[in-house]
Amino acid sequence: VSAERTPRILVADDEEDVRELIVYRLSRSGYDVVEARDGEEAFRLAVDDVPDLAVLDVMMPRLDGYELTRRLRAEPATSRVPIILLTARTQEADVSQGFEAGADDYLKKPFSPDELVARVRAVLGRR
Amino acid sequence: MQAFAIAVLALGAANAVLLAVLIWRRVRLGERARRRAELERQLRPAVLAFLEGEGELPATAGVREQEVLADLLGGYARKLRGPALTRIAHTFNELGTVDRETRAMAGARKPWRRAAAAHRLGDIGSSWLEPALVAALADPDRGVRSAAARSLGKLGGAGAVEPLLAAAAVGAVPQALVGWALLSIGPPALPALRRLLVSENDLERAGAVRMIGLLGDASDGEAVAARLRDTSAGVRAAAAQALERLGGPRDFDAVLAALEDRVPAVRRAAADALGRLRDRRALEPLLRCAETDLFDVAQAAARAAAAIDLEAASSAAAAGARPHLAEAVDLAGLA
Numbered sequence: 001v002s003a004e005r006t007p008r009i010l011v012a013d014d015e016e017d018v019r020e021l022i023v024y025r026l027s028r029s030g031y032d033v034v035e036a037r038d039g040e041e042a043f044r045l046a047v048d049d050v051p052d053l054a055v056l057d058v059m060m061p062r063l064d065g066y067e068l069t070r071r072l073r074a075e076p077a078t079s080r081v082p083i084i085l086l087t088a089r090t091q092e093a094d095v096s097q098g099f100e101a102g103a104d105d106y107l108k109k110p111f112s113p114d115e116l117v118a119r120v121r122a123v124l125g126r127r
Numbered sequence: 128m129q130a131f132a133i134a135v136l137a138l139g140a141a142n143a144v145l146l147a148v149l150i151w152r153r154v155r156l157g158e159r160a161r162r163r164a165e166l167e168r169q170l171r172p173a174v175l176a177f178l179e180g181e182g183e184l185p186a187t188a189g190v191r192e193q194e195v196l197a198d199l200l201g202g203y204a205r206k207l208r209g210p211a212l213t214r215i216a217h218t219f220n221e222l223g224t225v226d227r228e229t230r231a232m233a234g235a236r237k238p239w240r241r242a243a244a245a246h247r248l249g250d251i252g253s254s255w256l257e258p259a260l261v262a263a264l265a266d267p268d269r270g271v272r273s274a275a276a277r278s279l280g281k282l283g284g285a286g287a288v289e290p291l292l293a294a295a296a297v298g299a300v301p302q303a304l305v306g307w308a309l310l311s312i313g314p315p316a317l318p319a320l321r322r323l324l325v326s327e328n329d330l331e332r333a334g335a336v337r338m339i340g341l342l343g344d345a346s347d348g349e350a351v352a353a354r355l356r357d358t359s360a361g362v363r364a365a366a367a368q369a370l371e372r373l374g375g376p377r378d379f380d381a382v383l384a385a386l387e388d389r390v391p392a393v394r395r396a397a398a399d400a401l402g403r404l405r406d407r408r409a410l411e412p413l414l415r416c417a418e419t420d421l422f423d424v425a426q427a428a429a430r431a432a433a434a435i436d437l438e439a440a441s442s443a444a445a446a447g448a449r450p451h452l453a454e455a456v457d458l459a460g461l462a
Contacts, residue, residue, distance in 0.1 A: 017171075017202055024175040112209030113179065 007124055008032045008049070012042035012068070013057035013086065018109075022055060022086075025113040026120065039063025043071055046078050053124055055116070058087035058098070066101045073102040082123045086111065166195045174199050177218075178211040184218060197224050201250035205281075219251040229259050232275075238268035245271055249278020257284045264294045276300045280308025288312065288319035292338075296330035309338045317342055324350055329359040336362060340369025348373045352381040355397075360390040367396030371403045379406050386412055386428075395427045402431025410435050414443050417451050429455035 009031045013019040019035055026033045034051065036042035040062045046054060054072065058065035065085050072078040085098045088109040098106050104123050107116055174196070176182035184196065197219070204215045219225050225248070232244035245263050248256050260282070263275035276294065279287035288309065295305040309316050316338065323335035336354050339347050351373055354366035367385050370378055382404065385397035398416060401409040413435070416428035429451035433440040437456065444452035 015206075017199070018206055020171065021175055021178065021203065021207075025179060028179065028181075110206050110208045110212070112207065113211060114209055 006030065006032045007052040008034065009120065010034050010036065010042060010046055010051040010054040010056075012036040012039065012054070012060060012065075014038055014060045015057070018057070021113065022116065025117060026055075029117050029120075031120070039065070039068040043068055046072055046081065047075060050077050051081060053082045053084070053120060055084045055086060055120070056103075058085055066097055069098070069101040069103050084116075084119055084123060086116075162191075163195060166192060167199060170196055170199060174203070178203060178207070178214060180210065180214065193222070193224070197222075197247065201247055204250045216251055216253045220253070225251060225253070225256065229256070232259065232263055232271070238266075238271055241266060241268065242270040242274040245274035245278055249274075249281040254282055254284045257282060257286050261287060261290045264290055264299060269299075272300050273304055276304050276308050280311035283312050283315070285312060285315040285319055288316045289323065292320075292323055292331050292334045293328070295334055296328050302334070305334070306338065306341075310341060314342055317347075321347070321350065324354060329361060332357065333359065333361040333365045336365040336369050340365070340372055343369075343373055345373060345375050348375050348378045352378040355381045355385045355393075360388075360393055363388060363390065364392040364396045367393055367400050371396070371400040374400055374404055376404070376406070379404055379408070383409055383412060386416060391421050391424050394421075395424045398424065398427035398431045402427075402434040405435050407435060410439060414440070414452070417443075417455075418449060425451045426454070430458070433458070 009026055011019060011022050011026065011033055012035070013022065014037055016037075019037070023033045023035050034045055034049075036045050039056075039060045042054070042056065042060075043063060045051075056065040056068055060068070063071070065087065069083050069085065072081055072083065082104045083102065084105045084107060085103045086107050086109065087098075105119050107119060170185065170192075173182060173185045177184050200215045200218065204212055207215075228244040228247050228251075232241050232248060235241045235244065241263070245260065245266075248260060257279065260275045260279050264272050264279075266272050266275070272294065276291055279291060291300070291305045291308055294300040295302045309320075320335045320339050320342070323331050324339070326332050326335065332354065336351055339351060343351070348370065351366050351369045354362050355370075357363050357366065363385065367382060370382055374382060382397050382400045385393055386401065386409075388394050388397065394416065398413060401413060410432055413428045413432040417425050417432055419425050419428075429440070429449075432443070432452065433455040440452055441456045443449060444456050
């Protein structure tokens with residue numbers, strides 16, 4: 001991530017209140033945030049203008065977070081975009097499925113906005 | 128003829144009135160939903176700032192505004208952890224919402240109001256509400272009791288474990304809901320669950336065994352294995368099921384003995400547990416059990432035998448007409 005440019009983060013969640021909270025928090029933390037209401041919209045936005053990081057809900061209509069992660073990884077332009085999955089599904093198998101799909105990190109709901117920002121910083125810092 | 132015409136007119140008029148009432152009601156509900164959505168839209172930016180510790184909540188004068196604000200905060204309380212959740216809990220207390228909802232839960236005349244209050248109190252996220260919610264488990268209305276059980280799970284206090292299992296034992300709250308609540312409480316529920324292993328109530332013992340099977344670890348194996356000798360078949364079956372996950376080599380003899388239990392459900396659960404323990408000493412008893420007449424028991428025994436030694440199960444299946452073994456061998460081969 002360039003030091004001169006504000007990192008751009010794609011947030012995809014079908015729950016409006018959660019999405020707004022994440023957008024608010026990340027914006028206040030100095031990131032440029034774009035939001036999507038479902039997986040398909042998120043994929044389109046990501047391909048049109050590749051973000052520096054994506055925060056994706058797992059349970060979304062049209063395209064769930066796992067499948068969206070796989071598609072982003074398969075697309076040359078977005079294959080290296082760091083992805084944080086956000087979900088209420090926290091069984092061991094669900095976590096494994098997320099990492100197998102290509103996610104970089106995993107945050108379970110209920111979540112702490114502070115923790116989310118810390119994870120975003122950590123993942124962006126690794127790239 | 129005239130009477131018939133009057134009847135038709137009366138019926139037509141009644142239909143028209145009914146239709147008008149339905150339309151009026153629909154319009155009114157739509158208007159109410161629109162006003163509510165508008166209020167939410169107005170209040171949300173301030174709520175977001177408040178959750179981030181960057182501002183105060185707006186002063187709300189009307190009951191409707193307070194309810195929308197409470198629902199917005201309650202919605203976030205279900206989805207957040209950390210300082211934001213603490214802010215929500217303090218706010219509800221300061222606003223007097225906790226007092227109001229606690230009074231409503233205990234004394235409102237309409238059951239839906241008591242249930243809504245019980246549900247809301249769980250979203251407020253504070254352990255001091257536990258006694259009031261436990262009392263609501265005795266409400267005459269099932270909806271209120273269920274909402275209280277859900278909220279007790281949400282608050283996560285270990286003090287709710289015994290009342291929850293007691294409520295499930297008398298059928299006051301659905302078992303599945305109590306199971307969800309106990310899983311939400313998580314490992315802190317274990318000390319109370321262990322105490323309930325020797326409850327005088329069969330259903331409480333069975334519930335405790337089931338939940339220890341999900342929340343406990345290998346150190347619980349011995350106490351759960353002892354329940355395989357319980358006087359209640361329900362407890363014995365629950366113990367065998369729990370040992371499928373918790374059981375270790377020390378529990379083998381007790382589980383093997385349960386394969387001879389007089390109750391088929393216990394034998395079936397024991398077979399499942401033996402399949403998981405994978406001790407070869409169980410192979411012959413399981414192969415014998417797989418030939419018995421009871422479908423579920425024989426099927427479980429066959430699958431357990433195939434899990435322990437696929438080759439031996441395959442040979443046994445080939446040696447005679449043993450459909451369960453043949454099926455189990457096929458399924459194991461596909462896995």
